[in-house]
Amino acid sequence: MKFLNENSYDPIPIYRVIDNNGEVIDRREEPNIENEMLLNMYKTMVQLNHMDKILYESQRQGRISFYMTNYGEEGIAVGSAAALAPRDLVFAQYREMGVLLYRGMTVTELINQCYGNHEDPGKGRQMPVHFGSQQRNIVTISSPLATQMPQAVGAAYALKRVPDNDRCVICYFGDGAASEGDAHAAFNFAATLDCPVILLCRNNGYAISTPTREQYRGDGIAARGPSLGIATVRVDGTDTLAVYNAVQRARKYALGNNKPVLIEAMSYRVGHHSTSDESSVYRPVEEIEKWTKDESPIQKLRLYLEQKGLWNTDTDKEFAKEARNIVLKTMQEAEKKKRPHWKEMLEDVYYDMPPHIQKQMQQMEKHLKKYGEHYPLDQHQSD
Ligand SMILES: Cc1ncc(C[n+]2csc(CCOP(=O)(O)OP(=O)(O)O)c2C)c(N)n1
Ligand SMILES: [Mg+2]
Incomplete structure (x- = not known):
């Protein structure tokens, strides 16, 4: 007789396409993405980064009530959104603004939501960053953790029953949300009801102040997939192209087989949890520095684009200015708009x-x- 534990198996490896210098590790894995689309992906990530910087500051100045940044996880949102079809249904947690931007939500629409003015489709009744868009197939975000998970699986089950279905569901959730009972229920329903859903875990190392070493035992979230009969892959979440490949193949598999896929995207929450948090109290600054310096998804994709001759320091500077100005201008406009009746x-x-x-x-x-x-x-x- 022998007890099995996590040491009985090799850890699940991390799939990568580019290294920290933006160099392709194995040419056979380089995705075939058109130049225009690659640039659009990169620009969306930069735009997101400027929204984060300015909206975070605007909360500090008392202009909006709350905000959550996406620093370090831009590649997960944009890489996954780029690999999906616009008709696929999105259930997000709250740190996925890049998905909305990539789906075509304008800076104006997003900022109106954060300000809760009368042009906010939620009419100011939700906290900032709790976006939703029926037109873009994005279900409105719920604050209570893991709410979206059984909902996403149920929606995938409903889609499966539609004749000639060509839509899948993607469900984003954090490493912390994965500890909720609803997460386990969602995984098992997805597996046993054979639902075409991509369960994408953003493992960013923390759930507010709780590090993942206190969040779970065993080989992370990915290890749960095979035990439940779910096709699973672990990817480098700071490698936008790896996320793109994983989601593209997951989509094909989910729709082709009417089955779920679990993706664990490894990254790091570079910013504080939210504007209500001060992370220097519970983590060393060196840790943040390392992830900012070596593991920035924006930097990695930029270096890849530079090697392909699609981008350079001048275009980068010019676009950064443009991205910043549009946020500042939109914010001023949003501030002038009246609140809802x-x-x-x-x-x-x-x-x-x-x-x-x-x-x-x-x-x-x-x-x-x-x-x-x-x-x-x-x-x-x-x-
Ligand atoms: C049911 C429930 N419990 C607690 C909270 C408070 N809360 C909000 S976010 C959060 C951490 C979630 O961490 P994770 O899922 O890893 O996502 P991340 O913030 O790291 O992106 C907690 C505990 C909540 N919103 N809902
Ligand atoms: Mg987390």
Whole structure:
């Protein structure tokens, strides 16, 4: 008799396409992506980076209430989005703004959401970065961790039942979210119901202050896949081309076989968890420096593009300026836009407003007629 443990197996290797200098490790694995698309991927990552810098600062200045940066994980969002079809359904966690940008959400739309002004499709009823877009097949983000996971699997099951289905589902989640009960339920439903879903774990080393060494035992999230009968790969999440290949092949496999795929993308959360966190309290700065200096996904893709003769220092500087200016200009515009009408807070929950909400609306109306001067109504849209 012999007990098996994680040392009974070799660790699952990390799939890579380029090294830290942007050099292709094995030419056979270099994806065949057109130059224009490669540049678009890189530019989206740079745009995301400038949005992060400015929106983070704008929270510090009290202009928005909350923000979460994507530093270090730009390649996961953009590499995966580029490998999907726009019709594929996205269930995200909250650190995947690059997917939305790549899907064509404009800087204006994203910033309007963060400001919660009247042009925000959520009408200011969600926290910043809780985006959604029906038009782009992106389901609105939920704050409670792992909410999206059983939902994504259920949606994939529904798609499978559509005749001649050509859409898959991608579900993004963090290493911390993977500890939720819902994550385990989602994995097992995906496997046993044979759902065409890509379960993409962003393993960035932390769940707020909890490092992954305290989050799980065994060989990470990837090791759970084979045990449940899910095709699995572990990739370098700072290597945009490796993420691209993994998701492209996962999509083909998921749709071709009506089966799930688990991808564990290894990366590092370079920024604080959110604007409500101060990570220097629980991790050494040297760790952050290492990942910023050697493992930046933006830098790796830039070096690859430079080697292909598609990009250089001048184009980089010029684009960075453009990317920064568009964020600054959009922010100024977003700030001037009025907040939603107060009535919006009671609308859209039910298709037809039930009597008890109608009553609250009338009470509020009466209240504001009498005491309106005590509220900043001039900042909101009016009738
Ligand atoms: C059910 C639930 N518990 C706790 C939280 C608080 N919370 C928000 S984000 C987070 C960490 C999640 O870490 P991870 O899934 O690794 O994602 P990352 O932030 O690293 O991208 C926690 C504990 C929550 N939102 N929902
Ligand atoms: Mg994490």
